[in-house]
Amino acid sequence: MGEFKVPKSHPRYWSLYYRHKIEEALEAGILAKAGTMAHGRGEAFDYLIGERTIEPAERAMRAAVAKLLLAKHPVVSVNGNVAALVPKETIELAKVLDARLEINLFYRTEERVRAIEEALRKHDPDIEILGINPTKRIPNLESERGKVDEEGIWKADVIVVPLEDGDRTEALVAMGKFVITVDLNLLSRSARMADITIVDNIIRAYPRMIEIVEELREKSKEELEAILKGYDNEKTLSDVLIYIRDRLGDLAKEGIWRRREL
Ligand code: PTJ
Numbered sequence: 001m002g003e004f005k006v007p008k009s010h011p012r013y014w015s016l017y018y019r020h021k022i023e024e025a026l027e028a029g030i031l032a033k034a035g036t037m038a039h040g041r042g043e044a045f046d047y048l049i050g051e052r053t054i055e056p057a058e059r060a061m062r063a064a065v066a067k068l069l070l071a072k073h074p075v076v077s078v079n080g081n082v083a084a085l086v087p088k089e090t091i092e093l094a095k096v097l098d099a100r101l102e103i104n105l106f107y108r109t110e111e112r113v114r115a116i117e118e119a120l121r122k123h124d125p126d127i128e129i130l131g132i133n134p135t136k137r138i139p140n141l142e143s144e145r146g147k148v149d150e151e152g153i154w155k156a157d158v159i160v161v162p163l164e165d166g167d168r169t170e171a172l173v174a175m176g177k178f179v180i181t182v183d184l185n186l187l188s189r190s191a192r193m194a195d196i197t198i199v200d201n202i203i204r205a206y207p208r209m210i211e212i213v214e215e216l217r218e219k220s221k222e223e224l225e226a227i228l229k230g231y232d233n234e235k236t237l238s239d240v241l242i243y244i245r246d247r248l249g250d251l252a253k254e255g256i257w258r259r260r261e262l
Pocket of ligand 1: 031032034035037038039040041042043045079080081085104105106107108162163164165166182183184185188200201202203
């Protein structure tokens with residue numbers, strides 16, 4: 001894989017930069033092939049929200065962090081796309097939350113698990129990583145998809161499972177886990193199944209969640225519970241949809257396309 005040569009002045013610099021990360025991760029055996037398509041779908045939804053963190057996402061992140069700070073056994077799950085895009089931030093988020101980190105793959109192969117472990121260890125050689133030799137299974141999920149670590153997802157009360165498949169989100173919810181997801185596609189099954197859905201790009205969401213941990217860390221249990229009580233995931237998702245509708249309406253009125261005489 002060649003180095004990334006796009007000049008910083010390119011109007012789509014960051015988008016191309018993260019595509020390069022995705023390509024590199026595919027070559028390094030970190031990413032599932034389907035991860036490239038998932039990334040493209042994410043990009044398309046990111047256009048719709050204006051490629052920025054919108055208020056309903058901020059609201060969801062505050063509730064998610066409150067829940068994670070109240071959790072007994074919080075777990076942050078890592079898949080191929082997450083390891084490709086935000087390996088450092090994933091480790092940082094788990095650390096500030098005092099959460100366990102687990103590699104948990106939809107398209108699980110031992111080679112990919114090892115490649116992801118290596119990618120994470122580049123950022124912190126001593127980090128504890130669960131999910132390498134999982135001994136438990138999520139009920140009602142066949143084969144490789146349902147393998148989880150006894151000390152991690154199996155035991156967890158609250159799990160962050162970003163960029164996740166809807167079927168597995170549903171199975172985790174059925175196990176009684178509190179599921180937090182990050183998914184730009186608010187219409188996906190995963191987004192609809194989770195307890196808290198953060199509709200934002202993970203490259204913006206994780207750094208922001210790390211900041212929110214610092215903001216909420218000193219809050220009492222009662223204050224954190226009050227944040228959660230005041231949170232409504234259905235309303236948040238419908239607010240995102242309304243935001244997109246209004247934004248598209250404004251763009252249509254503004255006319256963002258080049259005018260030309262024919
Ligand atoms: O590494 P594995 O084997 O666990 O597989 C990972 C993928 C992502 C391939 C697997 O979980 C999968 O197929 O997921 P889906 O069903 O495509 O769902 C992934 C969701 O993440 C999609 O709805 C995308 O819109 C969304 N997404 C993609 N990139 C981002 C994103 N959401 C937030 N930030 C992104 N950067």
